[in-house]
Amino acid sequence: RCDLFNKAYEHMSGCIDKIYKDLTKAKNMPTGGVAFLSLEDAEEPYLSGVRYNVMPPSKQFVEMEQLSGGEKTMAALALLFAIHSFHPAPFFVLDEVDAALDPTNVSKLARYVRHQAEKSVQFLIISLKSTLYEHADGLVGVYREQEENSSKSLSLDLRKYVE
Amino acid sequence: RCDLFNKAYEHMSGCIDKIYKDLTKAKNMPTGGVAFLSLEDAEEPYLSGVRYNVMPPSKQFVEMEQLSGGEKTMAALALLFAIHSFHPAPFFVLDEVDAALDPTNVSKLARYVRHQAEKSVQFLIISLKSTLYEHADGLVGVYREQEENSSKSLSLDLRKYVE
Amino acid sequence: MPLKRLELYNFKSYRGTQIIDLGDAPFTCIIGPNGAGKSNLMDAISFVLGVKSAQLRSTQLRDLVYRGRKAAQMDNDEAMDVDEEAGETLTQTENGTDARSAWVQAVYEDENRKEWKFRRNISTVGVSTYHLNSKAVPWTAYNQQLEKFNILVKAKNFLVFQGDVEGVASQDSKALARLIDRIS
Amino acid sequence: MPLKRLELYNFKSYRGTQIIDLGDAPFTCIIGPNGAGKSNLMDAISFVLGVKSAQLRSTQLRDLVYRGRKAAQMDNDEAMDVDEEAGETLTQTENGTDARSAWVQAVYEDENRKEWKFRRNISTVGVSTYHLNSKAVPWTAYNQQLEKFNILVKAKNFLVFQGDVEGVASQDSKALARLIDRIS
Numbered sequence A, B: 001r002c003d004l005f006n007k008a009y010e011h012m013s014g015c016i017d018k019i020y021k022d023l024t025k026a027k028n029m030p031t032g033g034v035a036f037l038s039l040e041d042a043e044e045p046y047l048s049g050v051r052y053n054v055m056p057p058s059k060q061f062v063e064m065e066q067l068s069g070g071e072k073t074m075a076a077l078a079l080l081f082a083i084h085s086f087h088p089a090p091f092f093v094l095d096e097v098d099a100a101l102d103p104t105n106v107s108k109l110a111r112y113v114r115h116q117a118e119k120s121v122q123f124l125i126i127s128l129k130s131t132l133y134e135h136a137d138g139l140v141g142v143y144r145e146q147e148e149n150s151s152k153s154l155s156l157d158l159r160k161y162v163e
Numbered sequence C, D: 001m002p003l004k005r006l007e008l009y010n011f012k013s014y015r016g017t018q019i020i021d022l023g024d025a026p027f028t029c030i031i032g033p034n035g036a037g038k039s040n041l042m043d044a045i046s047f048v049l050g051v052k053s054a055q056l057r058s059t060q061l062r063d064l065v066y067r068g069r070k071a072a073q074m075d076n077d078e079a080m081d082v083d084e085e086a087g088e089t090l091t092q093t094e095n096g097t098d099a100r101s102a103w104v105q106a107v108y109e110d111e112n113r114k115e116w117k118f119r120r121n122i123s124t125v126g127v128s129t130y131h132l133n134s135k136a137v138p139w140t141a142y143n144q145q146l147e148k149f150n151i152l153v154k155a156k157n158f159l160v161f162q163g164d165v166e167g168v169a170s171q172d173s174k175a176l177a178r179l180i181d182r183i184s
């Protein structure tokens, strides 16, 4: 069991920084931020804790609690993507994970997701932000049909409309 | 103490429905939704519980847990405004309370806040949504000055620009 | 793309039979107004893969069965009776009374382009049953096939529910250790 | 409008002296990118009114004092030392070293258009002190004056922190009863 844990931990510890950099990098800040995991007790790892810390691009070190809402969300997304990559399920469903993100971070997320989707994973993302869903290949529009007292959906393949 | 509690409870119970209706009503749905508080134990009210339930406009009754994120937020806002009205502080500070709201609900919130602000309460709302802050009288733009490693702000009175 | 379409029957706010086509878009967004039924769609995906109802904003399976009547034909006091137990009333939903059973079917396409149908029912007595390619199977067989596709329901490392994302970063060190333990 | 302006000195991400003018707009929005310092401004308002630091994403008062050096002049390994204790280093922030004390002052205008200055300091040893109209006062006197303006810090019924709103509706019945008890 300790081996299983270490195997998962090593994998995540190894890829978290790259994922966080890919997610947070920008044209004017090509390096992105810094992210790392650390074990509180290397002897009995699964009994003690695992600490997660990040430094957003061009910011100094502060504890996770003092990061802003958007900065915490970007950190959390990197961690989720790292967890997912350990046993990558063929699809990934995310519900309004962009709620706390400003337009700049939304487009960073969109760019990262597009890149991952083209490689291997089918992404299904629920979002209220046009700054995110304008980058999707397909849309599922969900609406409430009042007369029938029911939810209904309409699927649209956006790639048909690309010139 | 029981009297104090009952006084607060009666006040809130009396105004919660009107507030929720004012908040959720729309041009095509002039009545808004339904909201109510109920005591689990009328004998020792502050020792037992107070239940809060709402029915969004044109929807049937479901428990609070089954409401959607946006519906829960509208319900929570009505409750917060009811609590505030009991001992109305002269100002009200809200941080990204519109995160889960779609554009329709954001403009309902904006309309409600404008109306309350003109009457008596100074509202300070942090928001990422232009659909909300385009209705404000004043803006405080906060940005990060990278060279100085500091947050800075710029205040703008929008009413100066109204023709 | 692996998840080709979802077929719902009386699931949460989806009355009757509804087909949600996901096509072969690698990156799909689900959009619509507050309360439309977007998160209920994610609940449907989680449900059909065997996730427990507690995670789906429901204390019991019965809450996942469509409840409702033709809203246009109701007056106000009738509206308040709508939350009667879905299990005790008639089956038809077409005439506007409550449903008794529900199911969700996910159509999955593997690497060889073969289709697999995963279906989970809620029976009239509120019990889950599973069908793989239209044949009744026990949960262990159903889950085994999902695991072959790298869908590890216990780990849930491919589902992020509404409101949960920020908590992933703020969780304390012990919780994160347990999370890594669970996915290993 | 009651809250006319805020004056900050070395508070959280606000280095040195910063003045935030709120004018007399009844409805003001605070806007800007992620991480800019918007919630820190709300923390400043809460702080000057006497709210405990635990609610302000800080375990101790010292975390609220500005920490940092001129980012442009740092190379990478120096960047990692930045979180040294703010209390142990020099006072000047102009040359890029850590601050030792901080304060926030709120300028409040009452119904007779008289200005009241509420100021809360964090001293170099990490202790709170209060000044009302530039005169040192104990917390009880400071709080009493706030209560005269219907600002009830214990009830906090005029502050909604980031991420908290949905929880207000989902809280269980006992928690809601306690909340009503607190505001009464």
Ligand SMILES: Nc1ncnc2c1ncn2[C@@H]1O[C@H](COP(=O)(O)OP(=O)(O)OP(=O)(O)O)[C@@H](O)[C@H]1O
Binding pocket: A142, B059, B060, B062, B066, B067, B068, B069, B070, B071, B100, C011, C012, C013, C014, C032, C033, C034, C035, C036, C037, C038, C039, C040, C041, C063, C064, C065, C066, C067, C068, C162
């Ligand atoms: N068993 C059920 N029968 C009928 N309606 C239901 C049932 N369970 C939930 N609902 C309805 O589903 C709605 C919530 O849907 P959902 O959470 O999917 O919305 P959403 O599109 O995600 O909205 P948001 O953007 O606000 O998160 C509620 O209004 C509720 O009344």
Ligand SMILES: Nc1ncnc2c1ncn2[C@@H]1O[C@H](COP(=O)(O)OP(=O)(O)OP(=O)(O)O)[C@@H](O)[C@H]1O
Binding pocket: A059, A060, A062, A066, A067, A068, A069, A070, A071, A100, B142, D011, D012, D013, D014, D032, D033, D034, D035, D036, D037, D038, D039, D040, D041, D063, D064, D065, D066, D067, D068, D162
């Ligand atoms: N004592 C301190 N000294 C210097 N910087 C600090 C201090 N405390 C917090 N910060 C910085 O403040 C930033 C967070 O600011 P804040 O929470 O106000 O952002 P925000 O504008 O609300 O963003 P969001 O829209 O993402 O919520 C963090 O990046 C953190 O590094």
Ligand SMILES: [Mg+2]
Binding pocket: B068, B069, B070, C038, C039, C040, C162
């Ligand atoms: Mg939702």
Ligand SMILES: [Mg+2]
Binding pocket: A068, A069, A070, D038, D039, D040, D162
């Ligand atoms: Mg913030």
